[in-house]
Amino acid sequence: MHRLEKEKLPRHLAIIMDGNGRWAEQRSLDRVVGHQKGADSVRNIVRACREIGVPYLTLFAFSSENWSRPRGEVEALMALLREYLVSELQEMLDNDIRLQAIGDLSRLPKEVFSILSERVKQTAPATGMTLTLALSYGGRDDIIQAIRRIMANCRDGNLTPEDINERLFSMYLWSANLPDPDLLIRTSGEVRISNFFLWQLAYTEIYVTPTLWPDFGKEDLIQALLSYQDRERRFGLTSEQVKTGDG
Ligand code: IPE
Numbered sequence: 001m002h003r004l005e006k007e008k009l010p011r012h013l014a015i016i017m018d019g020n021g022r023w024a025e026q027r028s029l030d031r032v033v034g035h036q037k038g039a040d041s042v043r044n045i046v047r048a049c050r051e052i053g054v055p056y057l058t059l060f061a062f063s064s065e066n067w068s069r070p071r072g073e074v075e076a077l078m079a080l081l082r083e084y085l086v087s088e089l090q091e092m093l094d095n096d097i098r099l100q101a102i103g104d105l106s107r108l109p110k111e112v113f114s115i116l117s118e119r120v121k122q123t124a125p126a127t128g129m130t131l132t133l134a135l136s137y138g139g140r141d142d143i144i145q146a147i148r149r150i151m152a153n154c155r156d157g158n159l160t161p162e163d164i165n166e167r168l169f170s171m172y173l174w175s176a177n178l179p180d181p182d183l184l185i186r187t188s189g190e191v192r193i194s195n196f197f198l199w200q201l202a203y204t205e206i207y208v209t210p211t212l213w214p215d216f217g218k219e220d221l222i223q224a225l226l227s228y229q230d231r232e233r234r235f236g237l238t239s240e241q242v243k244t245g246d247g
């Protein structure tokens, strides 16, 4: 941890937590056991991010496409999510963590939705770290719901097409209150976005590790952060412009 430069931490870290199924299959266990282990990694990584001082952490926990998995697996994932929300309240309150969720939450089982809403309310005053769970989330869904609301506002005369710019569009996305991610980590070696933040990742640094999510711990997180701190983010400028601050 002392190897990290405090002033060069990502403001917003997003993680595609992948590889639970393979972790279990490698051990001839049911995929659900992998998801259970994955939930333990969530607990560890949330705690580690809070300790390290990452202000915004977003975890891609369930995609809009994941609804098409076998029913038993979807049910097990929803049960684990419920369990997580029940078990982590005290931890969130003790550590000043604010919970929020983004995605098409109307598709969640009623009971999960209601406990999630309760947790969001209970943790709303916290300012230590914002933990965002992307649940039933699809980047394309996000863009489409934003366009629908923008169009409705134009139709009702509250907005004109000329008002639309990058800033305004970002404000209509589910991630409206989050800065764009500085670093995206994907575990399990897959080099793809899988319909996660499509708009928001425009200039995000990407770190892919072969480590499967249930094996991903604090040391792996630190390795990812060190890799991030070693990079030069140019945003289209030349290296010289970045170094002299002349851009
Ligand atoms: C990530 O692990 C968890 C979810 C997508 C919900 P996977 O279940 O995708 O694990 P693999 O990719 O099959 O190993």
Ligand code: IPE
Pocket: 016, 017, 018, 019, 060, 061, 062, 063, 066, 190, 192, 194
């Ligand atoms: C992405 O993982 C979604 C989450 C981690 C929640 P998937 O396992 O669903 O992605 P693909 O299908 O391999 O691209």
Ligand code: MG
Pocket: 018, 019, 020
């Ligand atoms: Mg996967």
